[in-house]
Amino acid sequence: NPGVDISTVRVKVFDSVQSTAYQIFDYADNILDVNSESNAFFFEEVEDERYEMFFGDGVLGKKLDSGNKIEVTYLVTNGDETNGAKSFTFNGIITDKFSNTGYAYNTTINPAATVAANGGAGIESISKIKFNAPKYFSTQDRAVTSADYAAIVRNIYPAISDVIIYGGEDAVPPEYGKVKISIKPTQASYLSSTTKKDIVDQLKKYMVASVTPEVIDPSILYIEVTSSVFYNSSVTTQRPEEIRDRILANINTYLGQSNVEKFNGKFRFSKFVSTIDGSDRSINSNDTTIMLRKDFFPQINSSSFYEVCYQNAFYKDCDGPTLMSSGFKVSEFPSYTVYFEDRDGVIALYRLDSLTSEKITLNDNIGSVDYEKGEVMLYDLTIIQGSYGDNRIEIRVKPELNDINASRELYLDVDVPKSKFTVYPE
Structure with a gap:
């Protein structure tokens, strides 16, 4: 069948059609640990998105006997169509080992504690196969270099938009003896803790050195664009x-x-505005500015210190704030939606007057800003509710330069849906 998930294939080999005793055979994705007695089977992809299964020849894998019965079960998937699903209804029959039915069962699940399905992906394109195949082959089933780790991770978890690997000695602060693996999934911003653990567990069989792999979340830096575009209406x-x-x-x-939009990404402002001008021959010019945004998820009802890093210097504005947050609530002022902004390197907490929208300062020092390093520090803040349903808070800053660079776990993302493009005729 097309769409087979080969990781779900289960094979039982019976001595004969009448036999009830069977042996379990496992899929072998390499031949390093396969000998003449290994209960192994192999796959080879053929035409029309189908797989051909074959067994050992008595040298590489146990050879089957004439008359054996083979029972194969597997799941057929719909690729990425199930991503995001988290509400399920049981549709089956519960039996015991004697096939007795009629058992009661409890399927009450807390939706808040349920992780949505993720990681589903369609068949690889030819260009993606050409990119990944030689890199995976060069690993020789061992993880030594960063390129080895990247190729193996892509093989373990194909639904990846981008991945970056770096040694713990390059982290800030350094963590010696670790390999940092940051993954940006195709259909989401972050991996679930279950998926991270599964990737680490599968990586261990490829490792040849005494290092500890650690899958970390990407630090996504969003670029929001505001552009006024002018075009010649006469042409x-x-x-x-x-x-x-x-x-x-x-x-x-x-x-x-x-x-x-990738790790180690580079946003070049001149190329971006040229792309706007080149969209149509009638466009004369554009006036474009950018803002950087980080989304952070606070520890709700917990007094915590937060550090948000942008890896790009901030513009120090003498006439107004460089940094602005979305609204949230804190334990000290639970009745108000509060915000924060920078004032000469110090972060102040304020609310808006319900009638005049005037800023009313509630605390003139809840943190600090390092404009050169591009870092925001928040001190001893007890947040009880974020800006959105998932409690995230958005922090926007003006960059010192319009060219934006990313390194290590920082992932650039131009947020087109939250950008604003206004077109004016001339």
């Missing part, structure tokens, strides 16, 4: 909305083909 019959759609399509094409 086109298109409306501003149509020009805007062409701009968005051209930007998405550029981002898909460039090295921006």
Whole structure:
């Protein structure tokens, strides 16, 4: 069948059609530990997204006898269609080992504690196979270099947008004896703790040195764009909305083909604004600015210290704040939605007057800003509710430079849906 998940294949080999005794055979993805007595089977992909199963020849894997019966069970998947599913209904029959039915069961599950399905992916494209296959082959089933780790991780968990590997000695602060693995999934921002543990467990059989692999979340740095675009209405019959759609399509094409949205990504402002100008021949110019955004998830109802790093210097504005947060609630002022901003390197907590929208300072020192390093520190803050349903809080800053760079676990993401493009005729 097309769409077979080969990790779910289970094989039983019976002595004959009438026999009830069987042996379990396991899938062997390499021949290093396979001998003449190994209960192993192998796969080879053939045409039309199908697999061919074959067994050993008595040298590599146990050879089957004439008359053996083979029972194969497996799951057929729909790729990424199930990603995000977290509500299920039992649709089956519970039996005991004697096939007796009629048992009561309790399927009450706390939805808040349920992790949504993730990691589903469609069949690999030819270009992706060409990219991954030689890298995985070069690992020779051992993880030594960062390239080895990256290739093996992609084989273990294919639904990856990008992955970066670096030694613990390069972390801040250094953690010697560790290998840091940061993964950006295709359909999500972060991996679940269950998926991280599974990746680490599967990696251990490839490791040849006394190092500890650690899968960490990517630190996603969002770039939000505000652009006013001016076009010559005398050379086109298109409306501003149509020009805007062409701009968005051209930007998405550029981002898909460039090295921006990835680890070690580089956002080049001049190339980005040129992409806007090149979206349609009627466009004369654009006036574009960017903001950097980090989303952080506080420890609810816990007094904590927070450090949010952008790895890019902030612009120090003498006339107004460089840093602004979305609204949230703290234990000291539970009745108000509060915000924070920087004031000469110090972070102040404030609320907005319900009538005048004037800023009313509640605490003039809840943290500090390092403009050169691009770091935000929040001290002893007890947050009881975030800005959104998942309790995240958004922090936006003005960068000192319009060219943005990422290193280590920092992942660049141009947030087109939250960007603003306004088109004006001239």
